[in-house]
Amino acid sequence: MNSSEAAPGASVEPRSTPVIEFRSVQYRLPDGNTLLNNLDLRIERGETMVLLGRSGAGKTTALKLINRLLEPSAGAVRVGGRSTLDWDAIELRRHIGYVIQETGLFPHYTVEQNVSVTPRLNGWDRAQTRRRAEDLLALVGLASYAYLGRYPHELSGGQRQRVGLARALAADPPILLMDEPFGALDPLTRMEVRQEFSDLQKRLHKTVVIVTHDVAEAVELGTRIALLEAGELRGVYAAREFLRSDEPLAAAFVAQIRALEPGGAS
Amino acid sequence: MSLAGYFARNGGEILQATAEHLWLTVITMLLAISIGIPLGIIVARRPKLSKYILGSANIAETIPSLALFGFLLPLPWLGARGDRIAIAALTLYALLPIIRNTATGILSVDPAVREAALGMGMTEGQILRRVEMPLAFPTILAGIRVATVWTIGIATIAAAVGAGGLGEYIFRGLAMVNNNVILAGAIPAAVRALLADLLLGLLERRMRPERRKARPRRIASPNAGMGAAAALILVAFASATFLAGCGGSRADTVVVGSKNFPEQALLGEILAQDIEAHTHLRVVRKFYLAGTFICQQALLSGRIDTYVEYTGTALAAVLKDPIDHDPADVYSQVKQQYQRRFKLAVFPPLGFNNTFAIVIRGADARRLHLKTISEAAKYTPQWRAGFGYEFMGRPDGYAGFVRTYGLKFAGQPKILDLGLLYRALLDHEVDLVAGNSTDGLLSARDLTVLQDDKHYFPPYQAVPIVRDETLARYPELRAAIDALAGKISDAEMQKMNYEVVAQHRDITRVARQFLQSNGLG
Numbered sequence: 001m002n003s004s005e006a007a008p009g010a011s012v013e014p015r016s017t018p019v020i021e022f023r024s025v026q027y028r029l030p031d032g033n034t035l036l037n038n039l040d041l042r043i044e045r046g047e048t049m050v051l052l053g054r055s056g057a058g059k060t061t062a063l064k065l066i067n068r069l070l071e072p073s074a075g076a077v078r079v080g081g082r083s084t085l086d087w088d089a090i091e092l093r094r095h096i097g098y099v100i101q102e103t104g105l106f107p108h109y110t111v112e113q114n115v116s117v118t119p120r121l122n123g124w125d126r127a128q129t130r131r132r133a134e135d136l137l138a139l140v141g142l143a144s145y146a147y148l149g150r151y152p153h154e155l156s157g158g159q160r161q162r163v164g165l166a167r168a169l170a171a172d173p174p175i176l177l178m179d180e181p182f183g184a185l186d187p188l189t190r191m192e193v194r195q196e197f198s199d200l201q202k203r204l205h206k207t208v209v210i211v212t213h214d215v216a217e218a219v220e221l222g223t224r225i226a227l228l229e230a231g232e233l234r235g236v237y238a239a240r241e242f243l244r245s246d247e248p249l250a251a252a253f254v255a256q257i258r259a260l261e262p263g264g265a266s
Numbered sequence: 267m268s269l270a271g272y273f274a275r276n277g278g279e280i281l282q283a284t285a286e287h288l289w290l291t292v293i294t295m296l297l298a299i300s301i302g303i304p305l306g307i308i309v310a311r312r313p314k315l316s317k318y319i320l321g322s323a324n325i326a327e328t329i330p331s332l333a334l335f336g337f338l339l340p341l342p343w344l345g346a347r348g349d350r351i352a353i354a355a356l357t358l359y360a361l362l363p364i365i366r367n368t369a370t371g372i373l374s375v376d377p378a379v380r381e382a383a384l385g386m387g388m389t390e391g392q393i394l395r396r397v398e399m400p401l402a403f404p405t406i407l408a409g410i411r412v413a414t415v416w417t418i419g420i421a422t423i424a425a426a427v428g429a430g431g432l433g434e435y436i437f438r439g440l441a442m443v444n445n446n447v448i449l450a451g452a453i454p455a456a457v458r459a460l461l462a463d464l465l466l467g468l469l470e471r472r473m474r475p476e477r478r479k480a481r482p483r484r485i486a487s488p489n490a491g492m493g494a495a496a497a498l499i500l501v502a503f504a505s506a507t508f509l510a511g512c513g514g515s516r517a518d519t520v521v522v523g524s525k526n527f528p529e530q531a532l533l534g535e536i537l538a539q540d541i542e543a544h545t546h547l548r549v550v551r552k553f554y555l556a557g558t559f560i561c562q563q564a565l566l567s568g569r570i571d572t573y574v575e576y577t578g579t580a581l582a583a584v585l586k587d588p589i590d591h592d593p594a595d596v597y598s599q600v601k602q603q604y605q606r607r608f609k610l611a612v613f614p615p616l617g618f619n620n621t622f623a624i625v626i627r628g629a630d631a632r633r634l635h636l637k638t639i640s641e642a643a644k645y646t647p648q649w650r651a652g653f654g655y656e657f658m659g660r661p662d663g664y665a666g667f668v669r670t671y672g673l674k675f676a677g678q679p680k681i682l683d684l685g686l687l688y689r690a691l692l693d694h695e696v697d698l699v700a701g702n703s704t705d706g707l708l709s710a711r712d713l714t715v716l717q718d719d720k721h722y723f724p725p726y727q728a729v730p731i732v733r734d735e736t737l738a739r740y741p742e743l744r745a746a747i748d749a750l751a752g753k754i755s756d757a758e759m760q761k762m763n764y765e766v767v768a769q770h771r772d773i774t775r776v777a778r779q780f781l782q783s784n785g786l787g
Contacts, residue, residue, distance in 0.1 A: 069385060090387050090389055100381060100382060104381055105379075105382070106379060106383070107379070118387070
């Protein structure tokens with residue numbers, strides 16, 4: 001509800017028109033099951049919004065509504081001031097980088113070809129595309145020449161995740177959506193890649209939306225944290241205040257998630 | 267003659283048959299691929315349509331190949347040429363594995379990969395072309411591989427409709443009870459099937475993404491393999507068409523057909539050599555067509571110009587007129603009806619009468635003192651019978667035969683190919699068969715023909731039949747074919763059949779010898 005966002009949201013001042021805005025968004029499955037109910041959320045330019053919650057909270061649904069992999073059953077999702085339904089879906093998606101947990105790297109493409117997909121779709125020439133691929137791989141810490149020609153199955157999980165990120169950044173999209181981007185990695189690699197991403201984000205200033213169930217991750221990466229449960233938004237918090245928040249709801253969530261994820265909040 | 271010797275002596279002809287066979291397979295596969303892959307994509311995309319498409323393909327798969335060839339024969343453009351019929355039927359068979367594997371390949375692409383592609387802003391078409399098809403390709407290739415091996419196998423049956431190819435040897439060999447001839451068709455076909463399976467299998471394994479290895483700066487498109495496959499197919503196609511093209515044009519050419527047993531091939535060869543000796547015309551031989559129906563259809567459609575038919579068969583099986591027992595009546599009736607209804611000219615009889623012969627093992631005949639069919643009637647309830655397809659279906663065949671003599675058999679008669687009848691009888695698989703009175707094996711093996719003491723079987727005089735159109739174009743044919751009238755006696759025919767079937771003598775030589783000794787060569 002509006003009120004649930006208003007109180008905690010007051011601690012972070014909205015800067016300008018939001019880049020992404022959910023207006024009373026509802027998402028229902030054809031079988032009538034409601035996955036997301038009455039979501040109101042504004043995501044500002046350059047901030048990293050973390051959608052935090054347990055499985056089935058509606059985080060991924062919310063994310064997919066942004067690049068119109070799903071369409072709202074009621075209400076509107078606005079990107080750049082326009083409802084996603086008014087966008088050409090293809091144009092909208094090329095405007096938004098998308099990283100998923102399994103990375104979805106194309107197994108029949110080399111690393112270079114994977115990273116080059118969006119630039120090629122946008123009609124870049126060969127030389128330009130190759131330079132971009134090299135720059136991007138350097139950006140995600142895979143500078144070595146040897147990686148360009150490898151196939152995804154020849155990479156480690158962490159390397160695949162970095163390539164997935166590089167691919168999402170390829171066309172320099174102003175918005176980046178990440179669905180459990182580090183979820184499939186072992187704890188050490190996860191912390192390493194997360195740190196890299198955090199440093200990267202300081203330089204790139206993208207508007208980022210990250211879905212996670214990991215409280216530590218949320219706190220480390222997020223500018224703000226939106227807490228979701230059972231398809232409802234339960235509050236939006238500034239990341240640095242989240243763990244110390246004495247709001248009963250947030251504290252309960254933190255405790256709950258900490259209990260479920262022993263390694264998550266260390 | 268040894269198998270190697272047979273291959274050595276008939277190398278050129280076997281090569282030609284292999285080229286025809288290759289041509290059939292390549293055209294079929296190109297058609298099946300270009301129809302099957304789009305259908306497979308539709309099946310993957312539209313689950314509602316999938317049951318209709320897969321259902322139809324499944325049904326096509328269950329139709330026996332000979333029946334399918336038969337269905338296609340009367341069709342206007344398709345039925346006009348044997349290779350068209352064969353290609354249409356083979357394509358129908360090849361579709362199912364290609365459709366199924368295309369759909370399976372697309373549907374088994376990792377949903378995360380599809381979602382990533384969609385999320386990156388690829389259109390449906392781009393996802394299909396750049397992601398789904400390349401990833402499905404190894405699976406599609408596996409389907410193509412299965413279809414190719416099937417097609418190579420089934421294509422041998424295409425010889426039954428005069429499409430040529432290696433199957434001609436298999437049919438001829440079965441008809442001649444000659445293993446060398448069967449193997450001359452079967453070995454190259456099997457080798458081709460194995461080779462195709464091996465090559466496509468290699469290509470398929472190479473295309474699996476997990477088999478790919480990093481190559482520095484690999485810029486070549488992932489479709490290079492597909493390109494190579496296409497190139498390979500095209501080269502094979504080009505060479506096959508070239509080889510098949512050596513067949514020459516149809517100008518000043520007469521096509522002689524025959525049914526699928528040695529006597530027919532011999533008569534076809536005699537007719538062919540006779541035409542070659544008396545006219546300037548080139549003769550193309552399309553022998554071993556699978557039966558009367560197919561020969562008649564081939565004649566009507568102009569796929570062949572002439573073949574030798576038997577008057578009784580023409581009357582009962584083609585004209586479907588009531589059975590008549592007077593040879594002269596039957597002949598004039600057939601001649602008039604053929605002229606009026608089909609515009610086909612029936613020439614004077616060649617001399618011999620090839621009636622059905624009811625045959626049992628000589629040992630049984632001696633032991634039970636059997637000479638006539640009537641005498642055998644009390645033993646037949648303990649006997650198994652073997653008959654050809656035509657005998658079972660014809661009005662002058664099985665039904666009237668058992669009614670006239672009041673026969674019963676142990677179980678349903680076994681339906682056998684003409685070439686397998688005597689083998690089955692000699693192997694004690696059956697105890698009584700209906701063969702032909704001029705069969706060479708009758709004198710070569712210990713077999714006894716039971717007399718048709720109730721004169722059930724109508725006369726079957728051999729008569730050349732020629733298209734009016736062909737006669738109008740090449741009037742010199744008339745004199746050439748008339749010269750054969752009355753020249754082949756029953757004994758002469760049996761002797762020639764014996765030479766071909768029992769002694770494995772080459773049909774060409776037997777025919778030449780006959781023509782020369784009769785002053786016709």
